[in-house]
Amino acid sequence: MFLVKARCTCGPHQPFQAVAIERRELGPTDVLIDIAYAGICHTDIHYAHDQKKGKTSFPLVPGHEIAGVVAAVGSKVTKFKVGDRAGMGVMCRSCQNCEHCRKGLEQYCTGKRVLTYNSIDYDGKLTYGGYSEKIVADENFVIRVPETIPLANAAPMFCAGITVYSPLRHWKAGPGKRVAILGFGGLGHLGVQIAKAMGAHVTVLDLSLAKQEDGYRLGADEYRATTDPGFFAEFTSAFDILISTVPANLDMDKYLSLLALDGVFVNISSSQDKPLSVTTANLLMNRRSISGTRSGGIAETQEMIDFCAKHGVMAQVEIVGADQIEECFERIGRGDVRFRFVIDGKSISGGPDGPLIGELANASA
Known part of the structure; x- marks a missing residue:
């Protein structure tokens, strides 16, 4: 020792x-x-x-x-x-x-x-x-x-990089896929860069537009505040993959309504202090899924950092x-x-x- x-x-x-x-x-x-x-x-x-x-x-x-x-x-x-x-x-x-x-x-x-x-x-x-x-x-x-x-x-x-890379890779983010990153912080800002580098259309969803300039600078195609009136109606069935980085409990029915056919809501936060609650009919609609993921394996982490180096992505x-x-x-x-x-x-x-x-x-x- x-x-x-x-x-x-x-x-x-x-x-x-x-x-x-x-x-x-x-x-x-x-x-x-x-x-x-x-x-x-x-x-x-x-x-x-x-x-x-x-x-x-x-x-x-x-x-x-x-x-x-x-x-x-x-x-x-x-x-x-x-x-x-x-x-x-x-x-x-x-x-x-x-x-x-x-x-x-x-x-x-x-x-x-x-x-x-x-x-x-x-x-x-x-x-x-x-x-x-x-x-x-x-x-x-x-x-x-x-x-x-x-x-x-x-x-x-x-940690932050592989935690967003792993689900984006697993659910095949890429050209033709519409990806939403919920929360634009330590994980979210890397999720935007990685999803964009994979070729997806990327939308940031946050409580406000305070970081909008950073979002566009890092590759977002759209940046929307979920607190805006009419947001959920406008974006009904809009996304194929929604990565949630936020620690707070969410109204799951509202966010599931954003998923297109075979869309998936991926939770990568372990901080919610209440059980998730969802209306089953909302899952039946569009054959939607809720999933979660741990960070990533060692080989995938090496793959992540090499991919990011190739595409100029970094924290x-x-x-x-x-x-x-x-x-x-x-x-x-x-x-x-x-x-x-x-x-x-x-x-x-x-x-x-x-x-x-x-x-x-x-x-x-």
Whole structure:
């Protein structure tokens, strides 16, 4: 084991503080990544504030949108060498043996899927995420970052990017398809770019037109406010694919009415606090479907970042320091970010030393 600097929170709504965390020594197939940037995902807020009601293990080191440079490799590593640009997303391990893993669908692993943070690893220890200066990971869960995408812009793509890419690819967004992206934030702004690059006709649906200029700049063909009178009547049966990125509960019947024949409503948010409710007749109309999706497998994530590099797609980011994490959480709650915060790794590696995280855990026990 060796120690690295990190930032953690010790309880719901508690401030982040500097700590030292343990990283395992490199195994034969491990790589060590010097973290250059870590995206701040809405999921980080859910766990930091324990909005999942007891699902958070404190002290918590969030961060599953990671981009950096390989600093060392294990003896049997074949995919990476020292100096390579590398990224990590939501997962750091899976069983690799179940039917889904063998198909490259590790996100649906039926054995043991280990998340990059707030998860129990195969060694029985809690995982700590990217709000840190270094991370050790199995090479099979590390992604090569193309040279044409700056590391700061790449980091959010390993969660936000793949989470929108996977359903767009699965439901075959492309020429002749009409895609609606509901919510124009961290996920939505990437969904617009990716769907457009796939060749689809893309419409942004948001509560207001405040980000309309950005929407058109990033490739939207149309940008509409769902609060406008007559919107739902005008767009009845208008879309083949509707990707919902919004965490709020929706009037599902209204949004299902927007789907054309064989249209699909794809929910990619896990934040709704009430069960979905829908009139069954609305599903029968136009043979509509409601679906959901987890992020994406490792091979698909590599495919995503390569596709985005080819088409000039990348996350739009605001770079912040580690001392600004709580401020960023507050601004995300107000929708005051265009479009993703990323923490500069130098603000952690060059920041203050802190106590070993285990000491904090013992103190709070």
